[in-house]
Amino acid sequence: MCRDYLRPALLIFASIAVGVVGWSGHVLLLPVALGFPVLWSIAHTRLVAALVSAGYFLAAARGLPQGVATFYSSDIWPGLLLWLCASLGFVAVHLVLWTNKESLRPFRYFLAAVIMTIPPFGITGWALPITAAGVLFPGWGWWGLGFMTAGLAGLVTRMWPAVAIALAGLWLWSAAIWTDPKLPEGWQGVDLEMGASLGREAGLHRHRDMIATVHGAASDGARFVVLPESALGFWTPTVERLWTGAFSDGDATVIAGATVLDATGYDNVLVAIDRNGGSILYRGRMPVPGSMWQPWRSWFGESGGARADFFANPVVPIGASRAAPLICYEQLIVWPILQSMLHDPDFVVAVGNGWWTEGTSIVAIQRAAATGWAKLFAKPLVIAFNT
Known part of the structure; x- marks a missing residue:
């Protein structure tokens, strides 16, 4: 019985850690967010997938309650309410599209990513792992976005360890040669x-x-x-x-x-x-x-x-x-x-x-x-x- 609760708890804890580190504000840590699709895909139930999604999103957007309280010169409660409301779209999309059928999972995750990218859900489409494309594929443009999309799809399949190793190699190489974008001349x-x-x-x-x-x-x-x-x-x-x-x-x-x-x-x-x-x-x-x-x-x-x-x-x-x-x-x-x-x-x-x-x-x-x-x-x- 203990093991039945331990695995979901570890997945939720890991999703929170991924949200905190990936969205810490350091550009070279953005690829940590790629841990989310892996955790989402290995959840054994729809409820656990929803809790993993909530943990990741709320951790990534953790600055919102304090920011709202400062903006409105109020206590923390309005910010907490907005924080929770903003997470509903992200959680709902990943809850509905989660599946335990491995053959359907890449398409379902791709569909979730698209839905969270464009309005109306894209209006609160924060913390999307696709944002890390520029770190893994700098200068690749639309080809890089395509490879990133394929990588994300691969991370929700049984082959995710091999895909993760390949993406980690690209991450390390990019970090080793990283330079910030230049200013336009003048x-x-x-x-x-x-x-x-x-x-x-x-x-x-x-x-x-x-x-x-x-x-x-x-x-x-x-x-x-x-x-x-x-x-x-x-x-x-x-x-x-x-x-x-x-x-x-x-x-x-x-x-x-x-x-x-x-x-x-x-x-x-x-x-x-x-x-x-x-x-x-x-x-x-x-x-x-x-x-x-x-x-x-x-x-x-x-x-x-x-x-x-x-x-x-x-x-x-x-x-x-x-x-x-x-x-x-x-x-x-x-x-x-x-x-x-x-x-x-x-x-x-x-x-x-x-x-x-x-x-x-x-x-x-x-x-x-x-x-x-x-x-x-x-x-x-x-x-x-x-x-």
């Missing part, structure tokens, strides 16, 4: 440490400080300077005139996060500013569900919340190049970056405002994921975060 990302005040404190003094920061980067040779999400606060004609005037006598272009507000809600955007004026460069495809994207408001005739443009503007033109922008939450899920890569951009621009994640690994995970995808497709990467 680009500079600026990290800020302004906490919750960024985007909320809209005084002239704050704007002048950031303008001085950009001028400093431009004086070091950068022609394109990237500021984090929400750096400019609300995008208004006054803000546009102030920033345009500040760069009227130079060649620098500023790419910065801002908010565009109207009567029905707001857009989380990136704007481009140079001596000729400012314009909206990119509208966020997937704002953070719950805190920003609140589609249920329209069901009750209410307005407010950020708009999700889903599959709009996957790449944007900047100068003579084309960029794949990712704002904050879009770095944690899979479909925005894959949609962008279908259009073969020249580089990736990843920005975020992670002041609310202090004490968690969320920002580190975002950076690791963006780095991994950029390495997979051999794209330069520009990162700018506020903490």
Whole structure:
């Protein structure tokens, strides 16, 4: 009887460990997440498979309760509720598609991975093992993604030890020669440490400080300077005139996060500013569900919340190049970056405002994921975060 409980307990404990280590925020540890499909496949019952899935996902997203509590200046309970609710989709998909028939298992796992990649389940499709493709197959692009998919399918078969050994060999080789993605020539990302005040404190003094920061980067040779999400606060004609005037006598272009507000809600955007004026460069495809994207408001005739443009503007033109922008939450899920890569951009621009994640690994995970995808497709990467 004891053995009947020991095996499931060990599987659940192992899935938690895989979630913690794989999603610790270190890019070279992302392949640890490949332990999840193995554990899922060797579960003997559907219930154990569900518990393994829950253990893995909750461990990977462990920073969410504390982050939500900080964001809303509340106690831990709202964050715990959101943490559990976010796991339901992942657990439900892997519960329904689990099977004890080995011949069907690779197809079932592949189907689960696809479902968790694209909306609607892909909206909370965090911690997907496919994110490790850039570590195991750097520079292989779509071929690397295909080999990674085949590897994941192999990990849920009886041959998983041989597949795991092969993938571990690729992991060790990649780690030995690893280099981070390069910056595009003439680009500079600026990290800020302004906490919750960024985007909320809209005084002239704050704007002048950031303008001085950009001028400093431009004086070091950068022609394109990237500021984090929400750096400019609300995008208004006054803000546009102030920033345009500040760069009227130079060649620098500023790419910065801002908010565009109207009567029905707001857009989380990136704007481009140079001596000729400012314009909206990119509208966020997937704002953070719950805190920003609140589609249920329209069901009750209410307005407010950020708009999700889903599959709009996957790449944007900047100068003579084309960029794949990712704002904050879009770095944690899979479909925005894959949609962008279908259009073969020249580089990736990843920005975020992670002041609310202090004490968690969320920002580190975002950076690791963006780095991994950029390495997979051999794209330069520009990162700018506020903490």
